Amino acid sequence: MIRSLIAFALTTGLATSAFAMDKAYFQIKDVVVTEVTDQYPTMQPMAQAGLAEDCSTQRPLKILRTGDQLLSANPLDVIELVVDQVINIGKKMFAVVQEGRSVVNVNLDTANALPKGLTCWSDLSGWNIPQSKVYNVQYVNGFDIVVVDFSYRVTFTAGGSADGVGQYITNATIMPANLSVAWGFNFDANAAIPSVFNTGSKQEPVAGMQMNMAWKVTNAFSHEQATETFFLSGDNMMKKLD
16 A cells, blocks of 8 residues: 555656646747847849739839829820829738748749839839848747747838839848747748838828738647737838837
């Protein structure tokens, strides 16, 4: 009887200790987000995406503003742009990491903030070189082990104008730069572009865009999620919002 009680106590103690170790392993003790742009090579320019490929730059541009009357009888003869109405021709939401794997599309999912009526990116000119920043996210467990190590790049091209009018945004995207996930953890991440808008005036439109980077970390004991928000501007500014 005494031996049985001792064996039971030892077994129970080992089980409790093992459970505590498991809980410490799966417990998220700290989350660290830092900018690590300098640790990654400069982003190479991407082909313009989301717009017509058979662009014709021979058609003249007709610059309009909200309230102006559309004049073109044949849309093939002229491109009528409502420059102070900014729309997104592209993806509004796309996966960056899915089922623990980075999602890298040959034709990257991108968003744009362009004047209403535009069908071809080359009808705008004066684009700046692409801007990009890289951020690193690390989840640390109860044993001080980094169980999720994820880096992602936010990139966009800004400054395109229609005959010198406006500053717009194209090829805004978020893509994975590095990902490492420990055993027992699941990680998913998605990018969303909830809105594009004009931060300027009717006379001098400046495109603005909000981009959200959302992710979640799950395991048998916990569920963690977070979102980082970025503001992009047609005047070539990128700002991470607190």
